[in-house]
Amino acid sequence: MDEAAPQKGTVTQRAIEQIKAMIAEGRLEPGQRLPTERELAVRLGISRSSMREAIRALTVLGVLEARHGSGIYVTALEAGDLLETFGVVADLSRGPRLVELLEVRRILESTATALAAARITDDRLAAVEKHLAAMNATDDPEEILAHDLAFHREIAAAAGNETMAAILDGLSSRTFRARVWRGYQEEGAFARTRREHAAIHRALAARDPEAARTAAAAHVGEVEEWLRAQLGGPDPRPGPR
Amino acid sequence: MDEAAPQKGTVTQRAIEQIKAMIAEGRLEPGQRLPTERELAVRLGISRSSMREAIRALTVLGVLEARHGSGIYVTALEAGDLLETFGVVADLSRGPRLVELLEVRRILESTATALAAARITDDRLAAVEKHLAAMNATDDPEEILAHDLAFHREIAAAAGNETMAAILDGLSSRTFRARVWRGYQEEGAFARTRREHAAIHRALAARDPEAARTAAAAHVGEVEEWLRAQLGGPDPRPGPR
DNA sequence: CCAGCCAAGTGGTCGGACCACTACGGGTTC
DNA sequence: GAACCCGTAGTGGTCCGACCACTTGGCTGG
Structure with a gap:
């Protein structure tokens, strides 16, 4: 029935988990810059709107930091941030x-x-x-x-x-x-x-x-x-x- | 220069603060249902997209809870939620x-x-x-x-x-x-x-x-x-x- | 060589369209 | 009369495309 990518919850929630997992697994280092919103959306197979909601969520959690005109970055992940x-x-x-x-x-x-x-x-x-x-x-x-x-x-x-x-x-x-x-x-x-x-x-x-x-x-x-x-x-x- | 509603930060950030303030001031009680996304967007003078980002942010913080097809509600605001x-x-x-x-x-x-x-x-x-x-x-x-x-x-x-x-x-x-x-x-x-x-x-x-x-x-x-x-x-x- | 400008690329915002789901009520059936 | 069913209006969820605001880095002109 469900294939490799099963659907659980909203697509946004899934995106949040995936990015969190990327960081937890070390595929994204503190301070590192992420791909573009547009590219991330394509990679995870969702729309840019949904991807933006996921990014915003991780931003308020102190995990990501969005710099207007520059890009999205992983924070230092220090205690103060989180x-x-x-x-x-x-x-x-x-x-x-x-x-x-x-x-x-x-x-x-x-x-x-x-x-x-x-x-x-x-x-x-x-x-x-x-x-x-x-x-x-x-x-x-x-x-x-x-x-x-x-x-x-x-x-x-x-x-x-x-x-x-x-x-x-x-x-x-x-x-x-x-x-x-x-x-x-x-x-x-x-x-x-x-x-x-x-x-x-x-x-x-x-x-x-x-x-x-x-x-x-x-x-x-x-x-x-x-x-x-x-x-x-x-x-x-x-x-x- | 700036009028009654000065612009500080992104509109989404402002929306987050406003909703938080509404709850802190008691204008929104725990468990209470909020207006629809569409109406909230109109009230705060922003687009629905931006409003959705604000709601999503407050959702991951455990302050709001969105029920598909039903509406948006304030959580019980208990320790576990937040x-x-x-x-x-x-x-x-x-x-x-x-x-x-x-x-x-x-x-x-x-x-x-x-x-x-x-x-x-x-x-x-x-x-x-x-x-x-x-x-x-x-x-x-x-x-x-x-x-x-x-x-x-x-x-x-x-x-x-x-x-x-x-x-x-x-x-x-x-x-x-x-x-x-x-x-x-x-x-x-x-x-x-x-x-x-x-x-x-x-x-x-x-x-x-x-x-x-x-x-x-x-x-x-x-x-x-x-x-x-x-x-x-x-x-x-x-x-x- | 440097200052300034300019263009490409990025996140931020907007509006609209459609889908998925819930809740409510009217109608049907027993 | 009560229980059930189903249609429908309204809600959040998703997507798209366009444009704006800002940063950046290279290029141009001095």
Whole structure:
């Protein structure tokens, strides 16, 4: 009945799988340029429209990169490229799942901070201190948020696990934190946050992994507990969606 | 110069953002049906082709679901839907990043197992035992792998954090484990694996979180260490890609 | 030798046509 | 009256062909 090329699902889905397979099998190397949309379509026996949908899908997944006028390329396939979509999860989650995401972040962030305490170089530690100082030197929430993100990003990078750092990045996406922190900081949590950040930095400087783990876990845990209280709280319409 | 609707990036990218925004703002509820492709295209002022690319992109991200002949729907937006793409990362990663992924899994899995030890119900524990028994009763690698996955999935589910379970699921995708385990099991690691699984189960049955954490960490850590050795090993062409 | 231009080739967008499938309703049958 | 069948309108899926926007590299003219 069915021949060599059986039909399963839509042709676009099939094209996506085929390109993914080409990369997984090593027939397409990171950074390499793919054939033309038009040629790819011919090769797989589908129309250019369907091929474009497949390419677009792989583009949003961070697997391919399309450069207008130049061609289609395989990305570096690094953790950051592929885990970019993780931010979507954080952005579209609401209610109880926000707490779950924070719980995951607490687990990973505490471990990452502990690893960082053992491995961080003096250069990186200086960068951490820079963001810490900048964060305490301003009252602009936007700027604080930016340096806060950079502060944790630097620590995660120092842990030496790019994948973990990329996941934590997604779990701390701008819109995610902005949504949660809007309410959290309104309750005058600035002082507490500064204290916790200082504790994390102190543990890093002392190269004390266990202290770092505890400080980081407490830091994220504070937000987590606050959010948990918000959800089950008195207000019939909980704060963050 | 630019008016109300400024042009940034491709029209498709803009459409993706707009639909995402509609969901984030609550204008589109989970499970709800969207207007037809044709109408959506008209509303956003783009062609149907471009709109289809946007829809396809959101489909692979697990945000939308297209039912042929029926319409386009917002998914339940549960952790499993949105984190399905996590498997792609595991499938396309190779070399050092495989070790990083296992490290992340070790951290999350050990915590999840500890939580499970404290919270697991008798029903779930029975299910865990079922997969454990089935895993030890056969020699078919395929079947062993399937029950192994189910074993850990059941435990992750018992931890009470759907998001974490979904991430672990992605980190243990069939193709991922198949690639790594092919070599690992060849070295006669069956016995060791069974011993470790038994230890995990014992800790769960005893409701001992710390023992469970240790057992799970050791279990994943074994594979992690083996893989690490493979990569830096003697063979110029390391085993798993 | 260099700057600038120009043309070929690429991805991006559009419109329309047709196909495959689903869902709904009216009609038929028991 | 209820259950079944089937036609049909409407949906997503696919394809085609044309044109636009941009990059690139070679060519031309200074």
